[in-house]
Amino acid sequence: MDTTERVLVTGGAGFIGTHTVVQLLKQGFKVSIIDNLDNAVEEAVHRVRELVGPQLSENLDFHLGDIRKVEDLEKLFSHNKFAVVIHFAGLKAVAESVAHPMRYFDNNLVGSINLYRIMAKYNCKKLVFSSSATVYGQPNKIPCVEDFELKAMNPYGRTKLFLEQIAQDIQTSDPEWRIILLRYFNPVGAHESGKLGEDPKGIPNNLMPYITQVAVGRLPELNVYGHDYPTHDGSAIRDYIHVMDLADGHVVALQKLLECKDIGCVAYNLGTGHGTSVLEMVAAFEKVSGKKIPVKLCPRRPGDATAVYASTEKAQKELGWKAKYGINEMCRDQWKWASQNPWGYTSKP
Secondary structure, three states, X not given: OOOOOEEEEEOOOOHHHHHHHHXXXXXXXXXXXXXXXXXXXXXHHHHHHHHHHHHHHOOEEEEEOOOOOHHHHHHHHHHOOOOEEXXXXXXXXXXXXXXXXXXXXXXXXXXXXXXXXXXXXXOOOEEEEEEEHHHHOOOOOOOEOOOOOOOOOOHHHHHHHHHHHHHHHHHHHOOOOEEEEEEEOEEEOOOOOOOOOOOOOOXXXXXXXXXXXXXXXXXXXXXXXXXXXXXOOOOOEEOEEEHHHHHHHHHHHHHHHHHOOOXXXXXXXXXXXXXXXXXXXXXXXXXXXXXXXXXXXXXXOOOOOOEOOEOOHHHHHHHOOOOOOOHHHHHHHXXXXXXXXXXXXXXXX
């Protein structure tokens, strides 16, 4: 297999993007990132270069650009020959999408449709798409299997669902396309070096960055949304997956696209296959960090499901991929990142 292929990573300066780019470079791929830095910083890309070293860094270029602007994509595609696109770019907060649905439709749908159009124009028809477990909504049974009926419960989830359906339709109309849809569960943790991690702007929407900001003293307490769910401790249950496992999942998906001509458009769950409650995660983090996390129990958030975790058999069988890390490693690496970078990629404001 030719790993001198150039891969375009949209949203590559973000949390999952940076970790995936590190793994791609280590596998010998050339990588171009396009990111509008809406929820990311260029410092994260510098850290990627630091981690992989000067030699592999030569295979990485960064473009400040927005996939909602066709001219930004044109510029990129007219100067580079891309073998595959890994498409992360988009907004990803459930509660924010309920409050500002138009923002989500503009970012996630308009941007992606532009991207698909330019890819077709330049005959780059291999795509790894960053989807989400939110496409399952509140499933009738768990674990979630890829052929379940899809029914997103919020605007964010609907954008992922629409984009999956658009990808299916494009591939049906033109069988030259090869598309893998990766439905992530809940990415947490950080690179083991402590140099890369999740650095959300504003108040975090996800559990782990919220816990770590409380642990380093940036926030006074952790709001736990929903403590009356029909679960063993009343808090919601999710399938947390280490971001490095997720990054490796993208690399194997990409290799599958390059090797397998008749893959069509296929979806895979990326999760551990185990549910962990919010309060269990808090306890695991306290144990690893030695920090007490004050918790404030709050009402449920609109659009949140009770319990969601993945069936991972399909990814294991067809991609040869399985999550390696458990919640202790997730908390350990998350804490290493947070304790070394209490203010994320910036020094204290």
